[in-house]
Amino acid sequence: GAGVSQSPSNKVTEKGKDVELRCDPISGHTALYWYRQSLGQGLEFLIYFQGNSAPDKSGLPSDRFSAERTGGSVSTLTIQRTQQEDSAVYLCASSWAGYSGGNTIYFGEGSWLTVV
Amino acid sequence: DAKTTQPPSMDCAEGRAANLPCNHSTISGNEYVYWYRQIHSQGPQYIIHGLKNNETNEMASLIITEDRKSSTLILPHATLRDTAVYYCIVRVVGSGYGNKLVFGAGTILRVKS
Numbered sequence: 001g002a003g004v005s006q007s008p009s010n011k012v013t014e015k016g017k018d019v020e021l022r023c024d025p026i027s028g029h030t031a032l033y034w035y036r037q038s039l040g041q042g043l044e045f046l047i048y049f050q051g052n053s054a055p056d057k058s059g060l061p062s063d064r065f066s067a068e069r070t071g072g073s074v075s076t077l078t079i080q081r082t083q084q085e086d087s088a089v090y091l092c093a094s095s096w097a098g099y100s101g102g103n104t105i106y107f108g109e110g111s112w113l114t115v116v
Numbered sequence: 117d118a119k120t121t122q123p124p125s126m127d128c129a130e131g132r133a134a135n136l137p138c139n140h141s142t143i144s145g146n147e148y149v150y151w152y153r154q155i156h157s158q159g160p161q162y163i164i165h166g167l168k169n170n171e172t173n174e175m176a177s178l179i180i181t182e183d184r185k186s187s188t189l190i191l192p193h194a195t196l197r198d199t200a201v202y203y204c205i206v207r208v209v210g211s212g213y214g215n216k217l218v219f220g221a222g223t224i225l226r227v228k229s
Contacts, residue, residue, distance in 0.1 A: 004159075033216060037157065043219040056216065091159055093217075102148060102167070105217055107159035 002026070004108035006092050012114045013082055021077045021111045025094030032075050033095075033105065034067060035059075038088040046090075049075060050097070082115045089113070119143065119206040125224040128198075134191040136223055138204030141185040148207045149180060150217065151189045153200040153225075160203065160219075163189065194227045201225075 005024040013019050025032050034046040045059040049069045060066070064082075069075040079086055089110040096103040121139040128134040140149065148167050152160040164171055164178045166187070171178045177190040191198055203222040207215050 035219075039157075042221055043160065043217075045216050045218065048216055089157055093159075102165070103215075104150075104162055104165065106162060107152075109159045110157070 004092055004094050004106055006090075006108040006111050008111055009109065010112045010114075012116060015084060015115055016081055018078065018080045019082055019113060021079075021090050021092075021113070023075045023077070023092030023094075023108060025073065025075070025092070026106060028096070029094035029106075030072060030097050031095045031103070031105075032069060033093040034075070034077050035091040035093065035107075036088045037091060037110075038085075041088075043091065046077070079113075082113075084115045087113055087115045119147075119218070120204045120220055122202075122204050122220065122223045124221065125226065127226045127228055128191075128194045130196060130227055130229045131193055134189075134194040134198065134225060134227070136189040136191075136202050136204070136225065137186065138188070139186045140204070140206045143184050143206050145184075149178065149184075149187050150205045150207050151176070151178065152203045152205065152217075152219075153198075154203070154222070155200040163202075165207075194225075196227050196229060199225060199227045 007022045032049040035043045037043050048056040051072045064080045067077045089112050091110045093105045093107040095105040150165040151163040154160045166178045180187045201222040205217050
């Protein structure tokens with residue numbers, strides 16, 4: 001498709017299990033961003049990729065959270081030993097090169113994660 | 117932290133223009149003003165952005181004051197489907213930091229019939 005694609009759209013997992021969330025950015029976009037939004041809360045930045053490297057990981061809340069990007073395209077966000085406070089919608093976004101403020105960032109529809 | 121200040125909520129009559137204000141008094145010369153909106157926790161939708169000059173597209177107009185310390189997003193003929201949270205964002209510029217978007221609380225716009 002033409003937009004940012006995320007999967008799964010919904011995921012229910014048991015506390016303590018690991019989960020993987022996938023993001024397929026817009027074709028040709030070298031910059032990729034992960035955000036999360038807890039119910040009723042604002043959008044919280046997690047991590048930024050330029051190509052396959054992640055120069056800004058400042059928003060990852062704990063070492064249970066990690067992300068990788070391969071081939072400069074698809075990215076996977078992994079949450080290990082999930083906790084109930086990890087329940088949120090996880091949003092992925094992409095843009096042309098991230099070093100220009102004029103490059104518009106486009107968001108996907110998100111992956112809703114519920115930890116029970 | 118977000119570098120913008122917006123009113124928490126606004127109402128607008130259907131068919132009228134919605135004018136959403138935003139203050140960004142500490143904006144730097146190379147920082148852009150972006151507007152997004154979010155409907156029911158869907159992914160944020162890009163609306164418009166600008167640096168210095170006023171901008172217009174099929175969705176909205178962006179008016180930036182000459183000193184760049186504030187701006188206004190204008191939806192010329194608001195419809196019920198424009199009810200959403202509107203975010204005004206000053207985009208952080210800096211090599212290596214990806215110019216990420218830092219979201220504040222936004223303005224809840226309620227369009228009423």
